[in-house]
Amino acid sequence: MSSVGIGQRPQNRKQQIVKVVWTGIWLVYLSAPVSDLVHGGHSTGVVVLGWIGLIAFVLWYGALVFRTGRGEHNRLVLGSLGALATQAAVLSLTLGREWLVLFVYVAIAAGAALPLRWARLTIPAVAAVLTTVALIVPGGKAYLAGLLIPAFLGGFAMTGVRELLRTTIALREARATVAQLAANEERLRLARDLHDLLGHSLSLITLKSELAGRMLPDHPEKAAQQVADIEQVSRQALVDVREAVTGYRRPRLAGELAGTQVALTAAGVRADLPVEPDLTGVPEESESALAWALREAVTNVVRHSGARRCTVELLRRQTLDGPVLELSVEDDGSGGSAGSHGNGLTGLTERLEKAGGTLEAGRVRHGFRLVARVPLTGAEAGADAADDPVGSGA
Numbered sequence: 001m002s003s004v005g006i007g008q009r010p011q012n013r014k015q016q017i018v019k020v021v022w023t024g025i026w027l028v029y030l031s032a033p034v035s036d037l038v039h040g041g042h043s044t045g046v047v048v049l050g051w052i053g054l055i056a057f058v059l060w061y062g063a064l065v066f067r068t069g070r071g072e073h074n075r076l077v078l079g080s081l082g083a084l085a086t087q088a089a090v091l092s093l094t095l096g097r098e099w100l101v102l103f104v105y106v107a108i109a110a111g112a113a114l115p116l117r118w119a120r121l122t123i124p125a126v127a128a129v130l131t132t133v134a135l136i137v138p139g140g141k142a143y144l145a146g147l148l149i150p151a152f153l154g155g156f157a158m159t160g161v162r163e164l165l166r167t168t169i170a171l172r173e174a175r176a177t178v179a180q181l182a183a184n185e186e187r188l189r190l191a192r193d194l195h196d197l198l199g200h201s202l203s204l205i206t207l208k209s210e211l212a213g214r215m216l217p218d219h220p221e222k223a224a225q226q227v228a229d230i231e232q233v234s235r236q237a238l239v240d241v242r243e244a245v246t247g248y249r250r251p252r253l254a255g256e257l258a259g260t261q262v263a264l265t266a267a268g269v270r271a272d273l274p275v276e277p278d279l280t281g282v283p284e285e286s287e288s289a290l291a292w293a294l295r296e297a298v299t300n301v302v303r304h305s306g307a308r309r310c311t312v313e314l315l316r317r318q319t320l321d322g323p324v325l326e327l328s329v330e331d332d333g334s335g336g337s338a339g340s341h342g343n344g345l346t347g348l349t350e351r352l353e354k355a356g357g358t359l360e361a362g363r364v365r366h367g368f369r370l371v372a373r374v375p376l377t378g379a380e381a382g383a384d385a386a387d388d389p390v391g392s393g394a
């Protein structure tokens with residue numbers, strides 16, 4: 001993407017060009033000084049000096065604006081603004097009222113380069129200097145009303161932009177910190193779980209191995225019993241580790257829905273998704289099967305369908321076999337052949353059948369539709385109404 005995010009510096013030449021062009025658009029209001037140099041009837045020497053002064057002013061202004069939000073020393077910025085205001089005053093007093101517009105840029109630079117507590121004083125000060133110079137320059141009073149309002153609005157608008165940049169950068173840093181803390185917490189949880197699962201088993205294996213080593217010369221039968229116990233403990237530890245890993249790898253519907261939103265948006269597909277699904281009464285195995293179904297369906301939409309819109313629905317239905325939770329994924333793309341299922345859908349069918357569910361997939365009138373159903377259990381399922389949406393539509 002070529003756009004520059006708020007609070008981010010350009011990362012490549014293309015983004016730098018975009019930012020320069022966007023900033024340069026506002027220099028169109030310098031048309032009055034440019035017109036004065038071209039058609040004002042000044043002597044050649046005055047025109048040359050005027051162009052030099054205008055170019056120096058623009059470069060100085062650009063340097064201040066591009067420093068927005070970078071935390072430089074405020075006194076240095078104030079000195080730079082003073083130099084910029086002096087340039088505007090000298091050019092206005094020597095060349096005429098058309099140059100008073102430069103003070104608007106001084107006010108904008110003050111709002112962009114100074115924190116709010118300083119800008120609240122600096123911008124009115126620039127307006128006061130503008131008023132003084134306009135009263136001195138012949139005909140400047142007629143321009144004063146049309147320049148004071150843009151100076152105030154532009155200056156204080158840039159203070160808002162600066163605060164937005166600062167807040168955005170702080171928010172981005174906070175998100176990175178939260179993500180790092182979440183990763184650290186997950187590592188600690190994994191470490192605790194592994195310690196709880198394997199600490200006792202490995203300690204017991206070590207102890208029994210030492211006992212078997214001491215018993216082996218004189219009591220081989222007892223040593224054999226210790227070895228048998230070691231085998232049993234190690235097998236149980238292996239089962240515990242496999243169950244723990246399976247739990248870590250088991251997908252959840254809430255997480256898959258969030259991932260679906262990101263994947264479809266990145267692919268340029270409009271996503272209509274349920275939010276905050278209520279999974280009361282849904283067994284973990286059933287939820288995991290639906291999460292796998294959602295992942296497979298969205299993968300097919302992104303890779304093969306060429307769709308522009310994808311709708312995901314999660315409904316509770318009452319069937320002859322009992323209450324079920326139904327996941328429907330429908331897109332408006334080309335889909336695939338309704339009569340041939342790939343390896344992904346075949347494996348998904350087997351996974352759903354293992355959870356007691358079913359899978360339907362095929363072409364519909366305007367695209368492709370996948371429907372996965374899993375049974376509900378528990379007292380909550382029996383109280384569910386038919387065709388009850390799980391969560392609200394987004």
